Amino acid sequence: MINIEKIQNRQPFITETEAGVFLVKLKKEFYEQEAVMQASYKFTNTCFIKIDAMEEGYVGIWFKAKLELHVDPELLLCEFCNEVLDQQVRLDLEKRYGTIRDSIYQFAFAPIKDRIEDLDG
Amino acid sequence: MMRNEYSILPFTFKRLPHRKMLMVNQSGEFIFVSSNDFNDLLNNDLSAGSPTYFELKGKHFLADTDLDIAQEMVATQLRSRKSFLRHFSSLHMIVVTARCNFICDYCHASSAALEQQRVDMNWKVAKKTVDLIFSSPSPVLKIEFQGGEPLLNWPIIKEIFHYGTFLNRFAKRQLEFVICTNLTLLTEEMIDFIKEHKIAISTSLDGPKLIQDLHRKTREGYSGYDVFHSNLQRLRERIGHDGASALLTITKTNLSKLQEVIDHYVELGFDGVFLRALNPYGFARQNMEQLGYSVEAFVSEYKNILQYLIELNLQGIPFAEYYTTLLLQRIFTPFSTGFVDLQSPSGAAISGVIYDYNGEVYPTDEARMLARTGDKHFRMGHVLRNNYEEVFGGSLVKELVKKSCIEVLPGCASCVYQAYCGVDPIRNYVETKDIVGHRPSSDFCKKNTMILDHLFQLIDENDPDVIDVFWSWITRRPLEEIRHDKFSRNSP
Numbered sequence: 001m002i003n004i005e006k007i008q009n010r011q012p013f014i015t016e017t018e019a020g021v022f023l024v025k026l027k028k029e030f031y032e033q034e035a036v037m038q039a040s041y042k043f044t045n046t047c048f049i050k051i052d053a054m055e056e057g058y059v060g061i062w063f064k065a066k067l068e069l070h071v072d073p074e075l076l077l078c079e080f081c082n083e084v085l086d087q088q089v090r091l092d093l094e095k096r097y098g099t100i101r102d103s104i105y106q107f108a109f110a111p112i113k114d115r116i117e118d119l120d121g
Numbered sequence: 122m123m124r125n126e127y128s129i130l131p132f133t134f135k136r137l138p139h140r141k142m143l144m145v146n147q148s149g150e151f152i153f154v155s156s157n158d159f160n161d162l163l164n165n166d167l168s169a170g171s172p173t174y175f176e177l178k179g180k181h182f183l184a185d186t187d188l189d190i191a192q193e194m195v196a197t198q199l200r201s202r203k204s205f206l207r208h209f210s211s212l213h214m215i216v217v218t219a220r221c222n223f224i225c226d227y228c229h230a231s232s233a234a235l236e237q238q239r240v241d242m243n244w245k246v247a248k249k250t251v252d253l254i255f256s257s258p259s260p261v262l263k264i265e266f267q268g269g270e271p272l273l274n275w276p277i278i279k280e281i282f283h284y285g286t287f288l289n290r291f292a293k294r295q296l297e298f299v300i301c302t303n304l305t306l307l308t309e310e311m312i313d314f315i316k317e318h319k320i321a322i323s324t325s326l327d328g329p330k331l332i333q334d335l336h337r338k339t340r341e342g343y344s345g346y347d348v349f350h351s352n353l354q355r356l357r358e359r360i361g362h363d364g365a366s367a368l369l370t371i372t373k374t375n376l377s378k379l380q381e382v383i384d385h386y387v388e389l390g391f392d393g394v395f396l397r398a399l400n401p402y403g404f405a406r407q408n409m410e411q412l413g414y415s416v417e418a419f420v421s422e423y424k425n426i427l428q429y430l431i432e433l434n435l436q437g438i439p440f441a442e443y444y445t446t447l448l449l450q451r452i453f454t455p456f457s458t459g460f461v462d463l464q465s466p467s468g469a470a471i472s473g474v475i476y477d478y479n480g481e482v483y484p485t486d487e488a489r490m491l492a493r494t495g496d497k498h499f500r501m502g503h504v505l506r507n508n509y510e511e512v513f514g515g516s517l518v519k520e521l522v523k524k525s526c527i528e529v530l531p532g533c534a535s536c537v538y539q540a541y542c543g544v545d546p547i548r549n550y551v552e553t554k555d556i557v558g559h560r561p562s563s564d565f566c567k568k569n570t571m572i573l574d575h576l577f578q579l580i581d582e583n584d585p586d587v588i589d590v591f592w593s594w595i596t597r598r599p600l601e602e603i604r605h606d607k608f609s610r611n612s613p
Contacts, residue, residue: 041531045561086136089163090535093129100192101131104147107196108203 014077022063024077025054026084035087036061043080127169127178127185129162130195135537143577148198148455149540150180153581198455202540205459205472210513211259212461212473214267214486215250215281217242218274219478223303223345226336226408227370227399232269235340241274242478247281249504250476255288256509262289265299265323267475267486272306282318299323304365305339305348307356316360324353326367326389328375328382335374336412353389362390369394372412376419379426383440387433393441396423398568400487400548416564420571427575434590434600446594448576451541453595461485463543463569467525470501470518480504482512484521487547499547521546524556532560538573 017023026036036059040049043063050062063077094101132146140156154162154173161167162183167174169185177183184191219240221232233240242250254262264285266278282298289296299321315322327333330346339345356365367386369375375382379396386394398419399412426442433440450458461468470484480503483489488499502512512518525544527533536542545565549558560566579587589607593600 038531038535042561044559082136086134087535090133093131093163097129097131100128100188101147104131104192104196104199107193108199 013081014074017062020064022073022077024061024063024080026059026061028057028059031059031084031088032091033059035084035091038087039080039083042083043076046076127165127167127183128188129183130181130191132182133535133537133539134159137581141581143537144182145537145540146180146182146195147540148181148195149202149451150182150198151452151577152176152180152182201455202451202457204457205464205468208259208261208459209471210257210474211261212263212265213250213254213257214265214473214475215242215247216267216269216476216478216489217247217271217277217281218269220273221269221303222273222305222340223270224338224340226338227372227412235273240269240478242277242480244277244280246476246478246480246504247277248284249480251281251284251288253476253482253504253509253512254285255292255294257513259294261295261297263297263299265301267301269478270303270306271300272302272311275311279314282320286318297321303337303345303349304352304356305345307352312356312359315356315364322356322360322365324349324365324367325370326386326391327370327372328378329385332375332378332382336370336372350389357390367391367394369397371396371398371419373414374412376414376422379422380429383426383429383433387438387440392439393443393446395443396426397444416567416571420568420575423572424575431587431590434593435586437600439593439599441594441597444572445576445591448541448573449591449595452576452580453591460543462545463541465525465527465539465543466522467544467546469525469545469547470513470521474501474513476504482507484518485547487551491547491551498550521556530557530560532566536570538570541573542569 013025015023015025036051040051040061043049045066047063047065052060052062054060061080063073063080065073130146132144134142134144136156137143137153142154142156142159143151144154144159145151154177158167158171158173162173162177167177167183174183178185181191181195219233220235220237221228222235224232251264254264262285264281266281268274271278278300285296285298298318300315301323304322304324314320325337326349327335327337330344330350333346333349334344337345353365367389369382369386371379383394398416399414427445430440430442447458447460447463450456451463459468459472461473464472469488473485475483475486475489477483477489477492481489481492481497482501482504483492483499484501485499491498492500499517501515501517504512524530525546527536527539527542527544530544533539533542533544546556546558548565549563550556552563553559579591589600589603592598593603596603
């Protein structure tokens with residue numbers, strides 16, 4: 001059984017709300033819905049997941065293991081937190097440089113004659 | 122602090138142990154950087170004079186004064202990677218009969234008994250099939266004869282060959298033929314024909330006699346291996362040593378004996394093997410308990426055997442693993458490798474297609490097998506009732522393409538290995554009843570991720586011996602030549 005007290009002391013963002021149900025609370029100021037959704041998707045094989053609004057400015061992600069976990073829940077949920085962070089980094093990059101990706105695809109799939117015209121200016 | 126002026130080009134990334142990051146850009150170029158450099162890059166704090174800055178710039182992860190050129194370079198490489206799209210419908214597999222003289226435990230196609238001649242393709246269907254094939258716009262047309270055991274319907278193979286060759290006098294495509302056979306029914310007349318028309322042969326070899334005969338059983342109970350072995354020698358004496366290649370199917374039986382299997386391939390003079398994991402179709406699905414294994418067990422053995430193959434090559438025995446070679450080609454070169462199972466959009470239907478003996482058209486052999494079990498979800502049409510546009514431009518093919526672009530699939534869109542991997546919508550459907558599938562529970566995803574993790578670990582370790590062997594596989598050149606070239610380049 002997971003030592004919640006230990007976790008709460010070390011990782012205050014993870015709590016066990018009832019037996020076998022864990023909550024990760026994230027600040028909306030730092031994490032967007034898309035990042036939370038994409039990170040959560042990666043854990044849908046091992047856990048049932050519920051995402052819901054919490055008090056002002058927070059989103060809660062509840063996890064319940066589908067079967068007996070073969071990894072420490074603490075480790076699993078810490079990995080989730082890193083995953084949300086990485087997904088948010090991807091979203092931030094997308095906002096800053098997403099148009100570059102679009103123009104790369106446009107150029108790559110343009111008919112050859114259009115490309116030659118582009119290169120000729 | 123003043124921020125450096127540069128633009129970041131699109132890339133995916135993954136955290137590695139020891140505070141290291143793997144980054145891969147859209148054209149498939151990769152780089153390992155420290156977490157600190159990664160953070161500096163994102164915060165526009167990377168020092169413009171640092172080696173990491175130059176490497177990131179050189180590999181098109183960032184651009185400063187030359188953003189337009191960098192975008193064009195990445196776009197050109199991306200275009201090369203996707204060039205398989207220009208060969209729309211180039212691989213055409215024809216099931217000339219569903220009969221087979223073998224009844225293998227893992228057969229995808231659930232073969233029919235020898236006397237059931239109603240499951241042979243007739244000339245009417247065969248002719249329309251070839252007509253449909255020549256409606257393809259692809260400059261390359263590869264016709265692969267499959268079964269059952271295709272040699273059981275030898276007359277139709279010859280008819281298709283002659284008719285296809287006749288049509289090609291006007292169509293002028295690069296036309297190739299392959300027969301996928303267990304070799305046991307090979308006659309002198311067949312060998313003459315194969316030799317005269319330079320038809321390639323693909324066969325199956327699971328290992329030495331005991332292993333081969335265990336799951337590849339003949340209907341009449343004789344040892345298939347003995348006949349296979351003597352016919353392989355006979356064929357090679359006539360058409361040359363490289364005329365026949367072999368496919369390995371890995372079951373629980375030979376998974377733990379792969380070294381023995383490889384030794385047997387070497388003994389028989391093959392120069393490579395494709396380590397093909399068992400797929401959950403047909404008899405293999407029914408017999409999974411007896412034949413199957415976990416992805417973890419497969420990858421564990423894969424790692425062991427890869428090390429063994431590297432050592433064999435270093436000892437002067439050139440022998441490649443083709444799946445690894447395919448992935449390495451994608452990692453180290455910008456070229457399209459055109460492997461149906463690892464394409465985005467998936468190669469199902471748009472690169473390869475299969476015509477059943479009765480004229481029904483399916484995107485893959487696995488889709489045909491599903492139909493055999495009663496699920497005709499992937500039936501693209503019928504050669505006697507539909508024209509090329511209806512078969513290849515129908516709603517099914519559009520759905521397959523739309524829902525098999527790795528760049529936008531959930532779980533794949535942000536994956537660091539996106540540039541090297543692909544989508545198997547048929548397998549997704551088999552596993553989840555949805556062609557988009559569910560990546561977190563997908564064995565296909567798990568297997569490819571674990572294999573690519575291992576390959577990138579080896580690349581990061583940068584052992585010159587290992588990298589030289591990899592390059593000899595990628596370029597299909599002898600190891601000594603690779604090393605000689607490297608030595609020459611490094612000499613003053």
